[in-house]
Amino acid sequence: xxxxxxxxxxxxxxxxxxxxxxxxxxxxxxxxxxxxxxxxxxxxxxxxxxxxxxxxxxxxxxxxxxxxxxxxxxxxxxxxxxxxxxxxxxxxxxxxxxxxxxxxxxxxxxxxxxxxxxxxxxxxxxxxxxxxxxxxxxxxxxxxxxxxxxxxxxxxxxxxxxxxxxxxxxxxxxxxxxxxxxxxxxxxxxxxxxxxxxxxxxxxxxxxxxxxxxxxxxxxxxxxxxxxxxxxxxxxxxxxxxxxxxxxxxxxxxxxxxxxxxxxxxxxxxxxxxxxxxxxxxxxxxxxxxxxxxxxxxxxxxxxxxxxxxx
Numbered sequence: 001x002x003x004x005x006x007x008x009x010x011x012x013x014x015x016x017x018x019x020x021x022x023x024x025x026x027x028x029x030x031x032x033x034x035x036x037x038x039x040x041x042x043x044x045x046x047x048x049x050x051x052x053x054x055x056x057x058x059x060x061x062x063x064x065x066x067x068x069x070x071x072x073x074x075x076x077x078x079x080x081x082x083x084x085x086x087x088x089x090x091x092x093x094x095x096x097x098x099x100x101x102x103x104x105x106x107x108x109x110x111x112x113x114x115x116x117x118x119x120x121x122x123x124x125x126x127x128x129x130x131x132x133x134x135x136x137x138x139x140x141x142x143x144x145x146x147x148x149x150x151x152x153x154x155x156x157x158x159x160x161x162x163x164x165x166x167x168x169x170x171x172x173x174x175x176x177x178x179x180x181x182x183x184x185x186x187x188x189x190x191x192x193x194x195x196x197x198x199x200x201x202x203x204x205x206x207x208x209x210x211x212x213x214x215x216x217x218x219x220x221x222x223x224x225x226x227x228x229x230x231x232x233x234x235x236x237x238x239x240x241x242x243x244x245x246x247x248x249x250x251x252x253x254x255x256x257x258x259x260x261x262x263x264x265x266x267x268x269x270x271x272x273x274x275x276x277x278x279x280x281x282x283x284x285x286x287x288x289x290x291x292x293x294x295x296x297x298x299x300x301x302x303x304x305x306x307x308x309x310x311x
Contacts, residue, residue, distance in 0.1 A: 006085060008053070011040055016059055027087055036172065042067050062077065072186050087168070087169040101167065115294065117134070234268040234301075236266045239308065248285040275296075275297055278296055280294055283304055
């Protein structure tokens with residue numbers, strides 16, 4: 001786990017060990033303050049909100065909440081500062097076409113998952129950013145990051161030297177659009193008054209590129225080593241009777257990669273991303289209903305059942 005990932009934790013209604021239910025995620029911006037989605041805490045007293053996934057899997061009760069009056073954004077305060085690396089705030093407007101890394105916990109028993117999505121539009125009326133696709137409910141309240149590593153040489157550098165990855169918190173995951181496969185992001189730029197209440201609400205410092213260049217030269221590592229690391233992703237597709245389906249087009253939408261199942265219904269990809277990253281997988285075949293879901297990179301036993309379409 002990278003150091004910045006310790007800043008993301010689960011948010012519960014009620015104590016996790018006494019019947020509390022996992023509702024989403026939250027992220028540290030100081031050792032005792034977190035940001036999350038307001039709809040997760042707006043109707044609750046602070047003492048009803050708990051956080052889990054802190055160092056040593058500790059549980060902390062929230063002692064204070066503050067919700068934005070109109071945006072789906074809130075900060076939380078806990079009583080005991082935690083030994084985590086808080087995320088750096090980036091309250092600047094989201095760049096057009098920005099690639100965001102969304103972080104969260106898909107379910108109470110899973111580890112932290114990340115998924116990369118591109119900003120495709122803005123909803124000016126609600127001051128929201130819109131991304132194509134959304135990993136799921138457990139990501140609500142989690143961070144939307146810039147600079148957390150991605151494709152290309154910058155992502156390869158961050159994987160070779162994790163300390164080069166300096167993600168910046170640009171927004172908070174709000175919800176999934178009910179009618180379209182889109183996610184809604186609340187940008188920090190839309191809530192300067194709420195950020196002003198945080199002890200360390202300041203924009204990130206720009207680091208000089210020369211530091212990275214000197215480090216590379218001193219290491220004496222050729223550019224070949226900067227090629228992206230990849231993770232396998234494989235599975236098989238069968239019909240409702242358990243028979244393999246050949247010729248199914250399987251696509252990783254975020255990477256524009258497509259494979260076709262063989263005579264045993266098998267497919268396989270090498271995905272240029274980190275293990276555990278949630279990626280959108282789409283399967284389509286004439287005469288069958290389409291299939292779409294998010295899976296974790298590194299999974300090699302995906303089993304997909306495709307039903308025949310009704311004519």
